[in-house]
Amino acid sequence: MPAALRVEDRDGGVRVLTLSNPGRKNAIDGGLLAQLDEALARPGPVRALLVLGEGEGLFSAGWDLNELSTYTDGERLPDARLGEVLDRLMRHPAPSVAAIDGPAFGAACELAMACDFRVAGPGAVLSMPPARLGVVYSLSGLERFRAKVGDATTRYLFLTGRRLGADEALRRGLVDVLTDAPRDEALRLCAELAGNAPLAVAGLKQGLGLLAARERSAQALADYEALRRRSFNSADAAEGRLAILEKRKPTFIGR
DSSP: OOOEEEEEEETTTEEEEEEEOTTTTTOBOHHHHHHHHHHHHOOSOOOEEEEEESSTTOSBOOBOHHHHTTOOTTSOOTTHHHHHHHHHHHHOSSOEEEEEOSEEETHHHHHHHHSSEEEEOTTOEEEOOHHHHTOOOOHHHHHHHHHHHHHHHHHHHHHHOOEEEHHHHHHTTSOSEEOSOHHHHHHHHHHHHHTSOHHHHHHHHHHHHHHHSSOOOHHHHHHHHHHHHHHHTSHHHHHHHHHHHHTSOOOOOOO
16 A cells, blocks of 8 residues: 555544554655645634554654665755655644654654644664765755754654654653653643644744744834734634633633
8 A cells, every 4th residue: 555644633623643654664755745744724613633653652653765765866855845744734823733643764763843733652763874875965954953942853763863752852852741651642732732823822833933034124023022912812812811710721723
């Protein structure tokens, strides 16, 4: 069976994206990447994204090496499309959570780092092997790691190519939560995120993206300030204030 991305929209606005590539440890290829790009662009009331691998004890073995072997000099580098899709994931207004239940190598590790949160199980193993494969990684990919875990851990990951177990990954900040049931915990986190005000969450993600950007244009800063002003006058802001006063759970509508 070819690689595929299984998309499931659950109650509460949680969209589950499952990497599926039977027999190849959910390896990522061009087809699966195109489906991920389409799923991220698909409309719908999405308030949180959950990314996981099909099968117990699996996330993804990374980029399908068979596709790397087809590259010829002068063509677009095979990881260029990966960077574009992961940028789209990071720009998505809904927060994303990766449930790492097993190996997350190469492109799969970068996919996890592109998510807002990473929940790992005791069997999680993270690795970036380009130095062992003889290839130089993209600047955008290196920056994705450096922005999340700093220069020292990025150098350690990429220059050694070592495989980091769950405990070391947690200690170095590559994962946020370590639990015996990563999928269940990741789904609970998604439900919690989806319960917050969508406009506020999307705006906060945009602001954090601006802080991480190398350059911030005057227009981008003005747009963010306008977004802040709209949020203070939104129906969700009024609902949030009222819910606190009435000591109840708020019901946000995204307006």
